[in-house]
Each structure stands twice: as C-alpha cells, then as structure tokens.
Amino acid sequence: MDFGVLLGLAYQQFVDELHAHLAGYGFDDTRANFGYAVKVLAAESLTTSQLAARLKITPQGAAKTVEEMVATGYVERVPDPADGRVKRLVLTARCRELMARGHEFHTDFERRMVAELGEERVAALREVLTAIVDRSDSPDSLARTLRKL
Numbered sequence: 001m002d003f004g005v006l007l008g009l010a011y012q013q014f015v016d017e018l019h020a021h022l023a024g025y026g027f028d029d030t031r032a033n034f035g036y037a038v039k040v041l042a043a044e045s046l047t048t049s050q051l052a053a054r055l056k057i058t059p060q061g062a063a064k065t066v067e068e069m070v071a072t073g074y075v076e077r078v079p080d081p082a083d084g085r086v087k088r089l090v091l092t093a094r095c096r097e098l099m100a101r102g103h104e105f106h107t108d109f110e111r112r113m114v115a116e117l118g119e120e121r122v123a124a125l126r127e128v129l130t131a132i133v134d135r136s137d138s139p140d141s142l143a144r145t146l147r148k149l
Contacts, residue, residue, distance in 0.1 A: 034074065038091065048089065051089060074092055
C-alpha cells in the first residue's frame with residue numbers, strides 16, 4: 001500500500017474512533033472540520049475572516065464551518081469590545097467540554113497504542129510523524145500555528 005494512502009487510512013481510523021468516543025458523551029453533532037477551528041479558537045477569539053486565514057481556507061469555507069459550529073452550540077459570536085460591529089468567535093462551555101473529552105481520547109489512544117505496540121515503537125512513530133509535519137517551511141503554516149497552541 002502506498003505510504004500516503006496508509007497515512008490517510010490511519011488518520012481516518014483515528015477520526016472514526018474519536019467521533020465514536022465523543023458520541024458516547026452526547027457529542028454526536030461534530031464535523032470533521034471542527035477540530036482545527038476549535039484548537040485555534042481555544043487560543044484566542046478571532047473573526048471568521050481571521051479564522052479562515054489561520055486555517056488556510058477560503059472565507060466561504062470558514063463561514064460555513066462557523067455557521068455549523070454556532071448551530072450546534074460550540075461557538076458564539078460576540079461583539080468585539082473595540083468595535084461592536086465586528087463579531088468575534090468564542091468557544092462555549094459545551095465546546096470546552098468537547099475539548100476535554102477529545103483530549104481524554106487522544107491520551108487514551110496513545111496509551112492503548114503503547115500497550116499494543118510498545119513505548120519505543122510509538123515514540124518512533126511520533127518522531128516520524130513530527131518530522132513529516134516539520135517539513136513545512138512556511139512560518140504561518142497551519143502546523144506551526146497549531147504547534148504554538
């Protein structure tokens with residue numbers, strides 16, 4: 001199997017397991033595109049256009065994601081203190097709980113991998129994946145943005 005296909009399938013399996021875990025806690029209305037947006041918004045309140053820029057997606061794509069996140073109760077739009085015409089995106093308490101359950105899953109997933117494959121193999125996998133991500137030479141890449149958080 002091609003390496004890229006293998007990476008993609010592994011990622012999809014991880015996401016499927018994550019969504020099943022979250023659904024077990026009542027978070028059955030998340031979308032795959034929420035993850036990075038939540039991570040970025042957890043660090044700071046942004047406008048939709050700022051979020052688009054950080055995620056390297058179109059403003060239309062960001063607007064659609066934000067609409068879905070507002071509709072499902074994960075994000076609220078609040079007036080900017082400096083300019084009430086501007087709306088900033090703020091994570092709700094429900095979203096903070098979602099994040100806690102997601103973090104719980106990430107920790108448990110890695111723990112299960114260590115139990116199954118051994119600490120050295122999981123550390124090597126983490127090292128390889130990190131090396132792939134670190135190939136980005138763009139100072140404002142999504143990977144570098146998320147690593148700062």
